[in-house]
Amino acid sequence: MSFFKKLKEKITKQADTVTEKFKRGLEKTRNSFSEKVNDLIARYRKVDEEFFEELEEILISADVGVATVMELIDELKMEVKRRNIQDPQQMYSVISEKLVDIYRGGDEQPTALNIQPNGLTVILFVGVNGVGKTTTIGKLAYKLKNEGKTVMLAAGDTFRAGAIEQLEVWGERVGVEVIKQSAGSDPAAVMYDAIQAAKARNIDVLLCDTAGRLQNKVNLMKELEKVKRVIEREIPGAPHEVLLVLDATTGQNAMSQAKTFKEVTNVTGIVLTKLDGTAKGGIVLAIRNELNIPVKLVGLGEKMDDLEEFNPEQYVYGLFASFVEREESM
Amino acid sequence: MAFEGLADRLQHVMNKIRGKGKVTEADVKEMMREVRLALLEADVNFKVVKDFVKRVSERAVGQEVMKSLTPGQQVIKVVKEELTALMGGEQSKIAVSNRPPTVVMMVGLQGAGKTTTTGKLANLLRKKYNRKPLLVAADIYRPAAIKQLETLGKQLNMPVFSLGDQVSPVEIAKQALEKAKEEHYDYVLIDTAGRLHIDEALMDELKQIKEVTKPDEIFLVVDAMTGQDAVNVAQSFNEQLGLTGVILTKLDGDTRGGAALSIKAVTNTPIKFVGMGEKLDALEPFHPERMASRILGMGDVLTLIEKAQAAVDEEKAKELEQKMRTMSFTLDDFLEQLGQVRKMGPLDELLKMLPGANKIKGLNNIQIDEKQIGRVEAIIRSMTKEEKMNPEIINASRKKRIAKGSGTSVQEVNRLLKQFEEMKKMMKMMTTMTKGKKRGFRFPFM
Numbered sequence A: 001m002s003f004f005k006k007l008k009e010k011i012t013k014q015a016d017t018v019t020e021k022f023k024r025g026l027e028k029t030r031n032s033f034s035e036k037v038n039d040l041i042a043r044y045r046k047v048d049e050e051f052f053e054e055l056e057e058i059l060i061s062a063d064v065g066v067a068t069v070m071e072l073i074d075e076l077k078m079e080v081k082r083r084n085i086q087d088p089q090q091m092y093s094v095i096s097e098k099l100v101d102i103y104r105g106g107d108e109q110p111t112a113l114n115i116q117p118n119g120l121t122v123i124l125f126v127g128v129n130g131v132g133k134t135t136t137i138g139k140l141a142y143k144l145k146n147e148g149k150t151v152m153l154a155a156g157d158t159f160r161a162g163a164i165e166q167l168e169v170w171g172e173r174v175g176v177e178v179i180k181q182s183a184g185s186d187p188a189a190v191m192y193d194a195i196q197a198a199k200a201r202n203i204d205v206l207l208c209d210t211a212g213r214l215q216n217k218v219n220l221m222k223e224l225e226k227v228k229r230v231i232e233r234e235i236p237g238a239p240h241e242v243l244l245v246l247d248a249t250t251g252q253n254a255m256s257q258a259k260t261f262k263e264v265t266n267v268t269g270i271v272l273t274k275l276d277g278t279a280k281g282g283i284v285l286a287i288r289n290e291l292n293i294p295v296k297l298v299g300l301g302e303k304m305d306d307l308e309e310f311n312p313e314q315y316v317y318g319l320f321a322s323f324v325e326r327e328e329s330m
Numbered sequence B: 001m002a003f004e005g006l007a008d009r010l011q012h013v014m015n016k017i018r019g020k021g022k023v024t025e026a027d028v029k030e031m032m033r034e035v036r037l038a039l040l041e042a043d044v045n046f047k048v049v050k051d052f053v054k055r056v057s058e059r060a061v062g063q064e065v066m067k068s069l070t071p072g073q074q075v076i077k078v079v080k081e082e083l084t085a086l087m088g089g090e091q092s093k094i095a096v097s098n099r100p101p102t103v104v105m106m107v108g109l110q111g112a113g114k115t116t117t118t119g120k121l122a123n124l125l126r127k128k129y130n131r132k133p134l135l136v137a138a139d140i141y142r143p144a145a146i147k148q149l150e151t152l153g154k155q156l157n158m159p160v161f162s163l164g165d166q167v168s169p170v171e172i173a174k175q176a177l178e179k180a181k182e183e184h185y186d187y188v189l190i191d192t193a194g195r196l197h198i199d200e201a202l203m204d205e206l207k208q209i210k211e212v213t214k215p216d217e218i219f220l221v222v223d224a225m226t227g228q229d230a231v232n233v234a235q236s237f238n239e240q241l242g243l244t245g246v247i248l249t250k251l252d253g254d255t256r257g258g259a260a261l262s263i264k265a266v267t268n269t270p271i272k273f274v275g276m277g278e279k280l281d282a283l284e285p286f287h288p289e290r291m292a293s294r295i296l297g298m299g300d301v302l303t304l305i306e307k308a309q310a311a312v313d314e315e316k317a318k319e320l321e322q323k324m325r326t327m328s329f330t331l332d333d334f335l336e337q338l339g340q341v342r343k344m345g346p347l348d349e350l351l352k353m354l355p356g357a358n359k360i361k362g363l364n365n366i367q368i369d370e371k372q373i374g375r376v377e378a379i380i381r382s383m384t385k386e387e388k389m390n391p392e393i394i395n396a397s398r399k400k401r402i403a404k405g406s407g408t409s410v411q412e413v414n415r416l417l418k419q420f421e422e423m424k425k426m427m428k429m430m431t432t433m434t435k436g437k438k439r440g441f442r443f444p445f446m
């Protein structure tokens, strides 16, 4: 069975609507990426050195990162040799197979959020400034509420001007309570309050916002460590998820972000935002490969319902949908 | 995947060449490969890299590098020169309209840092140029964006023009301009909502704001961490609006910032300022040469030196040195010295500017704790004049009082006193060692 058939089979087990939405959401990403590959494959009659050079550029332009691209290209070359591939048409499945491979690195890690069946689940959001932490919290609150969960938000960004009000607006939009203190207060104290409130009100999921911070600011990273410690102390096993929010527009620095935030807060998953733009966020491939942090959610816009769960198969399927359909019709 | 700077990358090639006695065209080609990789790792767009490497190759093969005795250094020199030239001269000026108010429009993607930068720019205009700016809240979309600008306005004690989030940004801009004319503001700074360059409706809105306000400056605010997509974003904003300048934000992070080169190459608009922190005075002029060094991973020595010069009062430094020599260095002097070091900015940032600092093992883990320094200062401040002059007299009950007064512990007071003793011993050694020779002043921390 071909790789795509397997992929498709796997996906059809998942809800069709989600896949469809994913496909639509990724339209721009897909168009530019798959169009480029499409165009490449159409222009070449033979898989040769130049073909690989152009493919390398396409991958680099998706911010996959030099080291990962080199690795990928080497493996593709080997595969091509092994299977004695000459016709560029055959490259569709080889490329996507390798992409999924690199992303998964062999083991299947759950990409679903670790939501406790009973009792309070605490999710901590971390990341640099402006990546979309607060917006993602608003969107996730909406999603969870629609799934029948009770949700509460903790306004842990006490630093940036207007940050508390921003989260409050989201709270109103979604219809969930926001626990806050005044601007400038200790974020750890806000978390403490929020946990007590969530416990008292039997809340299912508490989403904790934090101020954006650049990963090289030692003191701010220490502050974050403290915030996490307070949560750990109040609820054994919490936070159940620490989600690092990454902006798809970010280049190679995202790796440095992932490394440092993982060291300090033991990140369990990534939210890749702003995929509705033209950037691809290819660096998550390298992050998954090197640090073993999976992408769990993707942001596809600024509206309440512009958040999707991430599933690598779906992602690659979305990316190569037109090829898959073509392959099937052949 | 630690990113290597260009110098490290070229080292590998140089080791191979060494001993051969001659640099061949193939060697140059290999060096160019390293140049390419270094730039790609720094997030310079691949197309821009391609053109750039081509140009450098020509210079390299044609004499300059091949004939040189130090081809590696020569390559770095050529690359840096070309890079600096591409980046343009220093142009950290803001337009002044001869029919005030001067209108400045801030545009860019979501989360780039427009609102904060608007506040910083207003602060700069008032502080450095003595101008009176009006801040305009035209982001009606992002929740609490208006509130954010209003809070900044309050911090700066500056007026913010807002019509809430139910009036169109075009109308807001128009009315703000009228008010500014009536009330004789020098500048109107319009903070627009973040938007995707491919969002036609919202890009149209910007065109309309441009239409009604006839801005003298349109600044594209870009996150310095932006990757390959920077060219698409910058090109698109430029084509649709005609940018007059670029402001790079979050450059206080550890990104190489190759986007700067990409943006400059595709828009040919000057990068005017860089954002260096979250505080409202953290906006600095753009220095092409420093940016070139940074992209190539060569450390930012110039910035460091400049900061030291700005912070250290020459006279005071001499005085301190004199005291060190005569051993009359007191805790008061120590306090003063701490203050001078702190004026240079956050210590961990200073360390990062040292070339090669990122290569020293463990340096990333060194925690230079500003709070710790703050505590040391508090302890010294809680001492009496006499205690500061003669720390020997500080007995147990005095220690208790000092700890209480500074909100620290007796252990911390002890530690400080011990450190101070050590320092004096060290100074004694240093001064005997350098006696007679004229030596510059050194910070004990560095």
Ligand SMILES: Nc1nc2c(ncn2[C@@H]2O[C@H](COP(=O)(O)OP(=O)(O)O)[C@@H](O)[C@H]2O)c(=O)[nH]1
Pocket: A127, A128, A129, A130, A131, A132, A133, A134, A135, A136, A212, A245, A273, A274, A275, A276, A277, A298, A299, A300, A301, A302, A306, B110, B111, B142, B194, B196
């Ligand atoms: N286009 C787009 N914009 C987003 C997305 N997520 C967040 N944003 C925008 O990015 C900006 C910064 O988001 P915010 O949540 O304030 O970032 P934070 O500083 O990390 O909390 C806001 O203008 C958001 O509306 C996304 O998935 N797509």
Ligand SMILES: [Mg+2]
Pocket: A133, A134, A135, A157, A163, A209, A210, A211, A212
């Ligand atoms: Mg936020």
